[in-house]
Amino acid sequence: MNLPIELNEVAKIRSDLENMSSRSTERLFELLTNSKNRVLTSAIFQTLHIAQKEFPGFPVLYFGSVCDAVQHHHPHAKALMYVLDIFGVEDKGTWATGYISRGEINPGDELVLLKADGRELTAHCLEMTKHPSQSAMIQLENLSMGEVCQGDCLVKLAL
Numbered sequence: 383m384n385l386p387i388e389l390n391e392v393a394k395i396r397s398d399l400e401n402m403s404s405r406s407t408e409r410l411f412e413l414l415t416n417s418k419n420r421v422l423t424s425a426i427f428q429t430l431h432i433a434q435k436e437f438p439g440f441p442v443l444y445f446g447s448v449c450d451a452v453q454h455h456h457p458h459a460k461a462l463m464y465v466l467d468i469f470g471v472e473d474k475g476t477w478a479t480g481y482i483s484r485g486e487i488n489p490g491d492e493l494v495l496l497k498a499d500g501r502e503l504t505a506h507c508l509e510m511t512k513h514p515s516q517s518a519m520i521q522l523e524n525l526s527m528g529e530v531c532q533g534d535c536l537v538k539l540a541l
Contacts, residue, residue, distance in 0.1 A: 388413055388422050396429045399436050407433075407442050414451040423464075424498035424533025431466045431532055449483040456496075461485030461538040463518060468530045475508070476522045478530055482512075487520060487538055495525060496535040503529060505536070 392413065395406050407430075414426045434442040448464070456462050466480040487493065487507050495503040509521040520536065 385419055385422060388417070389425060392422070392425045392429055396425075396432065399433055402433050402437060402440065402442070411444075411447050411451050420496060420498045420500065420535075423535070424531070427464050427466065427533040443481075448481050452483050456535070456537055459484060459537045459539060461487045461491075463487065463520070463536045465530060465532055465534045465536065466517075467532065468527055470527045471521075474521060476525050476527050476530060477519055478522060478536065479517055479519045480536070481516055482518045485538065487518070487536070491538050493522075494537045494539060495522075495530060496537055498531070498533055 392410065395402075395410060410426050410430055414423060417423045417426065430442050433440070443466075452462065452464065461482060462484050463478075463480040463482045465478045468476065468478050470476055487510055489507055489509055491507045493505045493507055495505055497503065503525060505525045506523040507520050508523045511519045513519070522530070522536075
């Protein structure tokens, strides 16, 4: 995989969202499946999330496709979730939403936030809510909103 070429392809798809097609979505998932780079993975998830928000009637994020695409990304993870959105709740702190694509995350679990730039930040799951759409919302202890970005990956490592 040639990272600059792949990143340029993702940027081109993002800049032309008004012409988003199923072919574009398939290409993003193909790139995601083959990606071993956190920057590229983050860019793909950001693009998919932006497209879904821009065109809510056009199916972009498929839970099954997300799960299939990330199976090889973190082989030692008991659970993982790519962050799609971040928000703060007064007196409750930082929350992240996304799809838990392997395993389970429960209140009290110690997590590692894998940043696109290679940093790894420790966090704890204080509270967690699952939605029938398979998305999850996790309250994070030890992380501020500014430390969490779309495309970052929350991982619960195998002991």
